[in-house]
Amino acid sequence: MRYSLTACFTLSLVVASLAEPTFGPYNVHEKRSAIPIGWSYTRRHESAATLPLRIALQQSNIEFIDEYLYDVSHPESANYGKHWTAGEISRKFSPSEEAVSTVRDWLVENGLESERIRVSSTKGWINVNVTVEEAERLMNTEYNVYTHVSGQEHVACEAYHLPEYIGTHIDFVLPSVNFDVKLKGRSGSQPEPGRAIGQPGVGTTPKTTGTISQTVTELEQCDQYITPICLRALYELVYEPVATEKNSYGVVEYTPQAYLQSDLQMFALNYSTDLLGKEPVMVSIDGGYAQTEYQGFDYNGESALDLQYGMSLVTGKQNVTLYQTGDMVEGASFNNFLDAIDGSYCTFEGGDNYTVDSQYPDPYGGGYEGPEDCGTVAPAYVISTSYGYNEAELTPFYTARQCAEYAKLGLMGVTILYSSGDYGVAGHGDYCLNPNGTQSSTGTIFNPTFPGTCPYVTSVGATMVKPNATVFQAQPEMACMEVIYSGGGFSNYFAMSSYQKTAVDYYLQNYPPDYPSDIWNSTGMSRALPDISANGANYVVAVDGQFELVYGTSCSSPVSGAIFTMINDARLAIGKGPIGFINPTIYSAGFAGAFNDITEGSNPGCGTEGYNATAGWDPVTGLGTPNFPKLLENWLALP
Structure with a gap:
């Protein structure tokens, strides 16, 4: 009954690839095909600048989540309607000790001192402040600065790579290819439409043909x-x-x-x-x-x-x-x-x-x-x-x-x-x-x-x-x-x-x-x-x-x-x-x-x-x- 969270078919549209081979023992983990409208490349990021890397660790049992859900949701299941508590869900999907230790060891092996590496209390992610040079070496990538027509800047890369044995424990790394920047509208008297859902003209909004008497x-x-x-x-x-x-x-x-x-x-x-x-x-x-x-x-x-x-x-x-x-x-x-x-x-x-x-x-x-x-x-x-x-x-x-x-x-x-x-x-x-x-x-x-x-x-x-x-x-x-x-x-x-x-x-x-x-x-x-x-x-x-x-x-x-x-x-x-x-x-x-x-x-x-x-x-x-x-x-x- 299992079905995947992300499809393996993508036309030519999907901006990420989990299996595209690249140089050495690394694979492409995420990749972007184009710079979004309104943004333009400005310059390479300074190599000595600090970059706060946030590494999202893959959850335990997440590949079975559809089976668990199907079990309590299909009318022919013996467990139909036997819903879980929040505590049961938290325990089932917490990242494994193996994921935490494997990623942490990889960072240390690549020259990052252990005292710089911080693991969240829920083990969901790892934080480490690195220089741009360290990040680029760690993930075989290049970080650039992009500028929006509004003047706002954003740091991103076109793609990044991870060793195959590491990629299986990591969902994504920030900052990286993600370009869904929520523009800040703080100067005017009225909020500017930006990434925020709820702003006029953003996402789904009802239409009107006018008043009735x-x-x-x-x-x-x-x-x-x-x-x-x-x-x-x-x-x-x-x-x-x-x-x-x-x-x-x-x-x-x-x-x-x-x-x-x-x-x-x-x-x-x-x-x-x-x-x-x-x-x-x-x-x-x-x-x-x-x-x-x-x-x-x-x-x-x-x-x-x-x-x-x-x-x-x-x-x-x-x-x-x-x-x-x-x-x-x-x-x-x-x-x-x-x-x-x-x-x-x-x-x-x-x-x-x-x-x-x-x-x-x-x-x-x-x-x-x-x-x-x-x-x-x-x-x-x-x-x-x-x-x-x-x-x-x-x-x-x-x-x-x-x-x-x-x-x-x-x-x-x-x-x-x-x-x-x-x-x-x-x-x-x-x-x-x-x-x-x-x-x-x-x-x-x-x-x-x-x-x-x-x-x-x-x-x-x-x-x-x-x-x-x-x-x-x-x-x-x-x-x-x-x-x-x-x-x-x-x-x-x-x-x-x-x-x-x-x-x-x-x-x-x-x-x-x-x-x-x-x-x-x-x-x-x-x-x-x-x-x-x-x-x-x-x-x-x-x-x-x-x-x-x-x-x-x-x-x-x-x-x-x-x-x-x-x-x-x-x-x-x-x-x-x-x-x-x-x-x-x-x-x-x-x-x-x-x-x-x-x-x-x-x-x-x-x-x-x-x-x-x-x-x-x-x-x-x-x-x-x-x-x-x-x-x-x-x-x-x-x-």
Whole structure:
């Protein structure tokens, strides 16, 4: 049942190679094919300068993590639903003494005094301050200084090499090829869009076609205006929660995205009166708060959408936790959130990468000065996130480390949902890949999104009610093709998981995409997305005191999360556990027909029509949209 965290097929796109031979006894460990847009080579780094090397040690048993997860997640397993504790996970995946001693001995043998070498308390990483000359000799590389158009400098190498016997114990070394620099925006009165998820224009964000003046209440208008009553009708969500004290649903937002309580109450008054007087239970992570300094759709639209619909569908009886992550200066990444809900992740496989992830206390001053949140927050049973990166923006090692954390959360019984993106087969911003691995608006190679490509999350695409159709029809929905296109396709980093092989093989055999193999991952062995879908068009959302029409897979993820939260409620009410990682279950034969199959529409991008929605799973709408009564019946029958 095992499947690899990183795929061995990569078109010509992957920026790392674990097996490429090079001179002497060394192998290439990581390699980058191009300098990112906006950066340029400036000079060789001074040989006498100090370089703080951070060596991420490989975890014990990490190669079996999928088998462990499958064991508690597949409905035919004798251990289905027997989720692990955080302590069990920490003990299982701690690096071995052999890894620590082998890497430390290698450093000493290469002339580094033992007193300079520091091993973290969790044995997850080794720190050693070296000169650039020492680092270059140690890893057969050259360190350069690169300059961004903003003037910011960054130290990196094009590739680095490690002895084969050392490479098996090391996941990655920092600094090295990683170029995902989070640009600092501290001078202006308004934060600059940078690497931080949550900044306007970064990653997945909902789209709007503007304001609407009338209040919409009729089910007959769901092809033009989606409200909670439309979603309940589409997915037959008729359920009142009864185990609310045992259950939990979390929605993640990244500052400066923030909701306004006045908008939530405006929405409640018109469409969900049981939310009157209610607000989410806000948990601040790394200085996060519901900021009001900046308002407008770019700052309030995402949070307003997620909370108004997520809270409405679980009803006012069920508390919803808002994980508000990152301050106004540093912002935050997915890793910062993951650190907070799992303390072992703070140092897992070397800890965070501060060229991508925000660092707290703020080392530059002016931001959150408190300690980094590590294991300070309890994870909800279902967590929905409507943000994402392009997979190609991050290195395979970075994505593999984060993907393993989603597997750990699944082992603990947590359901993780991510929206699949709004640009069809193109990446966020409508960027596609070039043959050299860079991204551009003129690229022609399909550009999948992360974390949706991680096999341990559930990726959610978008549908829409067909024009002039009603929710009373047998098949009222199609793939979303208004304003946004449902993100979907095939990963260039991750291998196909065993749970989806039958469904994806059927698609590839019966509906093979008619595109050259050099513009999409046609190997038939890669992680395919999305897994499921839900409506993502024409949502009526209260934003800054007025109702707007909103579109995006940003709508689909919190709606799906609410539905799975209600299924958890029913299980918890009869003494069963949460559904946890759902992918092996929803792809299983026992759940055939539990989703409404979507067979119309496509997801254009990269100068193509994209993929087509077809009978069965497809890389536009996945298995389809939730049928709540069937899903509930099936899950209640499981242990």
